Each structure stands twice: as structure tokens, then as C-alpha cells.
Amino acid sequence: MNKIVTIGREFGSGGRELGRRLAEVLGFDYYDKEILTEIAKKTELSEEYVKQVVECRPHSLYPITVAHSFSVGYNVGFNQAQAVYAAQSDIITELAAKSNCVIIGRCADYILKDRNPLRIFVYADVESKLARCKARNDGESLSDRQLQRQMKAVDKTRAAYYSFYTGLAWGDKQHYDLMINTSGVDLKNLAADLAGFVNK
């Protein structure tokens, strides 16, 4: 069976970079935004819309809103969100069957649970996340305070999305094999160390 690494991560923790570097060290395939492109193809929705559904619209995923939405005619949006998740599940399952790989986010840890992936969660302290965001220019014109608010909002969305589809708490250690604090850590070295965990 292929070796699969899934990476959940707090915004700004460097989880994505760590995953990319780990895939490089291991010679594994790496899937991140590529998955959105595939979902768009499969569902015939625009990539931009798919991105909105999976990253920016947690409110349409909450049962309480869904219940309301039936009466105000939003159920099309909800059905599309479900279709996007179904497509995502199929695509992730296909990718995992194809080769050894590292997959970022997208509930891949849950979708692939029967394939026994190494489930990693990456986090860091606020200062370190702010520094990483600034270094990669994510919030060029934002103040620390604004950036921090954005970080919180993104993580809240990720948590809501994850919890809605898996019924589990995002970032709760019980659902991961390894939780890594990247505060002040060099991601290149970390990726090299981490490779040992996968290649056993």
C-alpha cells in the first residue's frame, strides 16, 4: 500500500511549506491546490467558486444555517458544497491509490483513514505565525493586529469545515499521529528529520 502523509495546519504555521519540503526529501507526490483544480474539472464549477466553497464559506456548511437556508432558497449552495466534498473525496482517494504522497488539508486524514496515513498537524505560537506570514508577504499591507485577526478567521473556517465533514475536532491530538510545533524551527531541517518517521 502507498505511503500517505496528511498535513493539517494552522494558518501561518508553515505546514504547507513543511509538506512540500517533506515530499521533496521523500520523492513523494505533493497535493495541495492541485486538488481544487481537479474538483473544478469534476464538478464543472469554476475553480474560484470551488475555492470559495472549501475555504471561505463555512457559514453555508453549518446545519443551523442549512436548516434556515431551506426556507430562503439557499439549498442549491448547500448541495453544491456537498457535491464539492464528494468530488474532493473521490479525487483524494484516487490520488492516494496512485502513488506515495503528501496531501495538505482537505480532510484527507479522515477521507483516507482506512489507508492508515501518517496524520500530522502543524501549529506554532502567534509570534512565529505572524513572522512567517510577513516573510512570505501574505499580509503585506496588514498590521499585526489585522493579520492576527485574519489568522484566527482562517483557522476558524478550517475548524468548522473539518468538524462539519468529519465530526471530529480539528487540531485535537487524538486524531493525529504527530503534532509539530514549528515556532522558531527551520522547516528544511524539520522536513529531513520527519522523513525518518515516514520511511519506517
Added chain:
Amino acid sequence: MNKIVTIGREFGSGGRELGRRLAEVLGFDYYDKEILTEIAKKTELSEEYVKQVVECRPHSLYPITVAHSFSVGYNVGFNQAQAVYAAQSDIITELAAKSNCVIIGRCADYILKDRNPLRIFVYADVESKLARCKARNDGESLSDRQLQRQMKAVDKTRAAYYSFYTGLAWGDKQHYDLMINTSGVDLKNLAADLAGFVNK
């Protein structure tokens, strides 16, 4: 500066064995129960009493009980608990200054925070912890239910002790560098993988 690894662990997670094996692989000193012996020497209390204070008597550490205890004459016990903690801090600081080492529990992560230790927390799912306890015969004559109750009680004590002296939540990922789930994991292999994290 010496390399220090501290290991916090849930009861039955194999954290102690992992620490011992890691120290072996790395050629580091290993401190666990040895610390109690040293505390006993330093405080001139019996080792058994020291063990009680640090492992079995969280109620005497709670401020609310302490407040009560002044009126019922238990403050000697509280003062001794404080003396034990002070001795423990000194001993751990001395050991860390002496050589590279792995230290199990005892708030060592907090006591040594200025020395930048690699702070590991080890946990596992209940089934796996039960299996580990049985394999090492910790609860020979106990049923699963009794064993589970004991596991919970020990962890509760550890959490109360840690929180009392550090003001931090025991097992909360923010205070650790690496959180490792040992469910179904071979600890010997894990120790070898982990060595890479320390030797960087």
C-alpha cells in the same frame, strides 16, 4: 549547551519506555525515578513520602484545600510539598547542567525552559494504553474498567500537579514541541526516528 529532552506522558502511553530507549539510542543520561531518590536525600524526607507528595497527593496542592488546611493544621504537609518541589527544581537544573539527558515528567519542561529543551508529550488512545498496561503487568488483577479508572486518576493527578506548579495546561500542544501518538506504534522504531529530531 547540553541537549535536553523532556517527556510528559499519559499513563500507559509508553512515554517512559520511549524516553529510556531514546536515551539509549542517543547515548544520553536518563532520569526518571532517580530524581525522587535525589529529592529524598536533599530534603531528608523518606523516598516513599516524596513519592506520595509528587504522585499521589494532588489534593494537598490545590490552593482551595491549602486555604482550608491552614485552619486544620495541615500546612506542614503543604510546606513539605513546596520544599519537595524546590528540591526537585534544583536537582533537575543540576542534572541538565551536567550532561545531555532525557528527563521523564516532573515539570522538567517548565523548570528548564530557559535551556530550550525539546519538549515532547506522549499520548495514545485508550485501547492502546490498556494493552500497554496489561503487557507490562501494571494492573495484573484489574479489569479493563478498573484499569481505565486508574489511568484517568493518574493523569488527573499529573495534570493537577503540572498546572499547579507551572500555571499551564498539561498536554496542551502550545507548551510542547512535539506531541506523539503511540497508538499501535513500535517504541523501539519510534525512538530511532525521534533521535533525528534531537541530533540536529
